[in-house]
Amino acid sequence: MSRALLSVEGLRVGFRSAGGGVVEAVRGVDFSVAAGEAVGIVGESGSGKSLSMLAAMRLLGTPARVTGGRVLFDGEDLLAADEKRMRALRGRDIAMVFQDPQSSLNPALTIGRQITDVVREHRGVSSAEARRIAAEALERVGIRDAGRRLASYPHEFSGGMRQRALIAMAIACRPRLLIADEPTTALDVTVQAQIVDLIAELRRELGLTIVFISHNLQLVAEIVDRVVVMYGGKVVEDGPVEAIERAPRHPYTILLKACVPSLFGPVGPLTAIEGAPPRLGRLPAGCPFSPRCPHVIEPCTSEMPALIAEAGHRTACWRPR
Amino acid sequence: MTGPILSLRCVSKSFPQGGLFDRLLGRDSRLVALDDVSLDVMRGDVVGIVGESGSGKSTLAGLAVGLARPTSGEVLFDGQSMAELMRDHAGPWRRRVQMVFQDSSSALNPRKSVARCLGETLALRGVPAGQRQNEIADLLTRVGLGPEIGPRLPHELSGGQRQRVGLARALAMKPEVLIADEPVSALDVSLQAQVINLLSRLTRELGLTLLFISHDLALVRTLCSRIVVMRKGTIVEQGPCLDVLDRPQHPYTQAFIAAVPKGLAGRRTPLPVRADAVAPETREDIHGAA
Numbered sequence: 001m002s003r004a005l006l007s008v009e010g011l012r013v014g015f016r017s018a019g020g021g022v023v024e025a026v027r028g029v030d031f032s033v034a035a036g037e038a039v040g041i042v043g044e045s046g047s048g049k050s051l052s053m054l055a056a057m058r059l060l061g062t063p064a065r066v067t068g069g070r071v072l073f074d075g076e077d078l079l080a081a082d083e084k085r086m087r088a089l090r091g092r093d094i095a096m097v098f099q100d101p102q103s104s105l106n107p108a109l110t111i112g113r114q115i116t117d118v119v120r121e122h123r124g125v126s127s128a129e130a131r132r133i134a135a136e137a138l139e140r141v142g143i144r145d146a147g148r149r150l151a152s153y154p155h156e157f158s159g160g161m162r163q164r165a166l167i168a169m170a171i172a173c174r175p176r177l178l179i180a181d182e183p184t185t186a187l188d189v190t191v192q193a194q195i196v197d198l199i200a201e202l203r204r205e206l207g208l209t210i211v212f213i214s215h216n217l218q219l220v221a222e223i224v225d226r227v228v229v230m231y232g233g234k235v236v237e238d239g240p241v242e243a244i245e246r247a248p249r250h251p252y253t254i255l256l257k258a259c260v261p262s263l264f265g266p267v268g269p270l271t272a273i274e275g276a277p278p279r280l281g282r283l284p285a286g287c288p289f290s291p292r293c294p295h296v297i298e299p300c301t302s303e304m305p306a307l308i309a310e311a312g313h314r315t316a317c318w319r320p321r
Numbered sequence: 322m323t324g325p326i327l328s329l330r331c332v333s334k335s336f337p338q339g340g341l342f343d344r345l346l347g348r349d350s351r352l353v354a355l356d357d358v359s360l361d362v363m364r365g366d367v368v369g370i371v372g373e374s375g376s377g378k379s380t381l382a383g384l385a386v387g388l389a390r391p392t393s394g395e396v397l398f399d400g401q402s403m404a405e406l407m408r409d410h411a412g413p414w415r416r417r418v419q420m421v422f423q424d425s426s427s428a429l430n431p432r433k434s435v436a437r438c439l440g441e442t443l444a445l446r447g448v449p450a451g452q453r454q455n456e457i458a459d460l461l462t463r464v465g466l467g468p469e470i471g472p473r474l475p476h477e478l479s480g481g482q483r484q485r486v487g488l489a490r491a492l493a494m495k496p497e498v499l500i501a502d503e504p505v506s507a508l509d510v511s512l513q514a515q516v517i518n519l520l521s522r523l524t525r526e527l528g529l530t531l532l533f534i535s536h537d538l539a540l541v542r543t544l545c546s547r548i549v550v551m552r553k554g555t556i557v558e559q560g561p562c563l564d565v566l567d568r569p570q571h572p573y574t575q576a577f578i579a580a581v582p583k584g585l586a587g588r589r590t591p592l593p594v595r596a597d598a599v600a601p602e603t604r605e606d607i608h609g610a611a
Contacts, residue, residue, distance in 0.1 A: 044509040111327070149461040186371035189536060193580035193608060202591040219582035225593040242592060245585045263566060263581055269513035269521065270543060274324035276479040277509055292511075 001044065004032035004072070005209050006177060008055070011069035013048070013055045015209065015280070022067065023281040026052050027233040029069070031308065035176070036205060038210040040220030040241070042256075043230035045276050049213050051180050052230075057179070058086050073177070092122040095170035102163035105154040111138070112150025117171045122173045137168035143200060155313040158160060160191035164198065171202060178202075181213045217256060221245050229253050231287025232278045234304070238315035249320040252289045287317070296321050324400050325361040326498060326530050327385055327418075332358045332394035334380050354380040356554040364497070367524050367531045369541030369562060371577075372551035374471050378534045381384055381501045381551070386530060387422045388437070399497075416446060418490035423503040426482035431477040435461075436471035442493040460489040465519060481512035485519065492523070499524070500532045505540065517544055542566050552576045 005060040013026035026048040033039045038205035054060055056071040056078060071078040073094065078086065090096070094291060098104050106114060115134035119125065126135065131150065138146035141164040155164055163183060170178055180199065186190035200223045203210055214220050221239075227244040229237040229252065237250040248254045275292040278284060284291050290300040299305070299318050307316045335351040337344065362368055372378045383389040384396050387407055396403035398414060406414045410445045422428040429438060439457045448456055458468050464485040473482055484504060491499055501520065505513040521544055524531045535541055541548055542562055549559040550571065558571040569575045585592075 002578075037593075089491055094483060178491060189538075190373060190576060190580040192582075196582075203590065216582060218584040218587075221584040222587045222589050240593070242585065256511060259511055261514075261517075261543040263539050263542060263578065263583070267543055267563070269518050272514040272518055273511040276481055276512060279479075 007032040040224035048233040095175040137172040327362040328397040369545035376551040443505035
């Protein structure tokens with residue numbers, strides 16, 4: 001595998017709590033993404049999956065801040081870069097697509113204007129050239145009659161088309177890294193399938209490196225090469241997609257797969273994970289999954305296990321399967 | 322032979338579209354949410370109503386529970402016309418059909434404790450004050466919650482616990498029909514299974530008729546005996562759940578099933594060739610060939 005394009009090292013994110021202390025939501029996250037690789041980050045709400053990437057892109061809102069770690073993009077520490085440098089990188093080298101296409105677009109500006117603004121900002125081209133690039137990007141994401149559609153407003157697009165327009169905006173500056181944060185969660189299943197196909201196709205054609213954040217392991221496994229599973233602000237497992245799908249080693253990953261019903265095979269009661277995901281500020285000592293884990297042993301409740309790598313498959317568990 | 326507990330006959334429902342301005346100008350248009358839908362639900366049936374946004378599945382739920390009236394057609398509850406029943410807003414029929422909503426946090430009053438919320442529901446059913454404490458404890462046990470939940474406020478509960486309270490409140494009325502509108506879609510994956518297993522157990526134990534409204538085909542397959550597939554206000558296919566999902570006849574059902582994420586089985590990009598997946602001798606062969 002080629003060298004890492006993105007490398008997250010010991011990243012910590014905390015919120016200032018009402019009592020004046022700091023509540024940690026991302027607690028020492030390490031993973032890397034090789035150039036050309038597609039990596040899925042899977043976790044439930046509160047696992048820290050979105051927060052990690054927002055922190056890496058320096059997009060955290062006021063109550064949250066990075067309390068430790070490094071984020072290297074092509075060798076450059078993003079957490080040490082100044083705001084001007086970040087503005088240049090975001091949108092040009094690193095593009096992001098978010099869950100809700102409605103709130104990611106300005107309702108008062110045409111789709112064309114919103115794409116050309118980004119193109120002109122980052123590529124320094126004439127407005128005519130920017131329009132040509134914008135039309136080409138819209139065309140590429142499968143919007144028919146793209147030249148005319150530039151004049152449309154977001155409300156004239158369906159949810160799926162809006163997400164396509166945002167992906168067009170993301171690829172218009174030919175980024176090296178695309179971060180997609182639950183890009184299909186707000187969409188219908190049939191539209192979701194189209195958007196996932198589109199992302200897979202763009203990856204092939206443009207050689208994009210992708211970070212795909214989702215709560216849905218089944219969905220992620222359709223397009224990524226490697227899966228990072230997060231729980232309670234920690235990476236609990238990280239491995240090739242086949243290993244995670246066929247031979248997961250962390251009890252959480254195993255149960256997460258078991259509690260999702262299939263469209264095939266025998267029907268029976270679902271395997272449920274007892275309890276609920278930990279709440280921020282009430283994380284248990286030791287492994288965050290220990291209160292719900294059926295295989296818990298002594299060190300689990302007192303000491304967090306390290307992420308141990310074995311043939312490119314990392315697991316943070318005292319009793320991996 | 323008893324008839325269906327719930328019956329929709331050629332039911333349509335449309336809503337006025339556009340703002341007041343449009344209507345004042347006589348630019349009247351209507352959004353057809355349900356278009357000539359007929360459906361019989363037999364006592365004890367566990368029916369999954371599936372569809373995507375705009376399919377009319379939630380509109381159907383609203384009509385079945387008597388929250389809305391059809392624009393045309395007729396809804397029958399246990400053989401009686403819903404239109405007639407609805408003249409008595411708080412009539413005894415209300416108790417017989419209850420609903421569980423998607424968003425448990427907005428379906429519960431944030432200022433009332435769980436015990437108070439359940440207590441008020443029991444009072445509506447006419448349970449004497451002296452018996453309510455016991456019934457509240459029974460209801461909580463039934464949905465898998467401990468008595469310590471009673472004094473808590475909704476925001477002090479997890480999403481899964483809140484959804485159980487919503488279910489307990491519906492059960493407090495001793496309904497015959499339960500209508501659950503996307504009851505688990507706001508929950509984390511690891512909590513969905515808990516609530517689905519609970520619904521499955523309760524319908525069996527209490528002999529409930531359940532209308533389970535969902536966009537998740539795999540959940541419906543796990544829980545339901547019958548499935549109704551909806552699209553754009555019409556029923557495109559219905560039948561025994563496994564028959565329909567394993568051998569879908571309608572192209573839309575087929576497309577819907579094809580679109581469900583399937584993990585490695587639904588792989589859209591080729592699996593990467595991994596260096597450590599290649600056996601050493603094979604590696605030598607490759608070198609030799611080159």
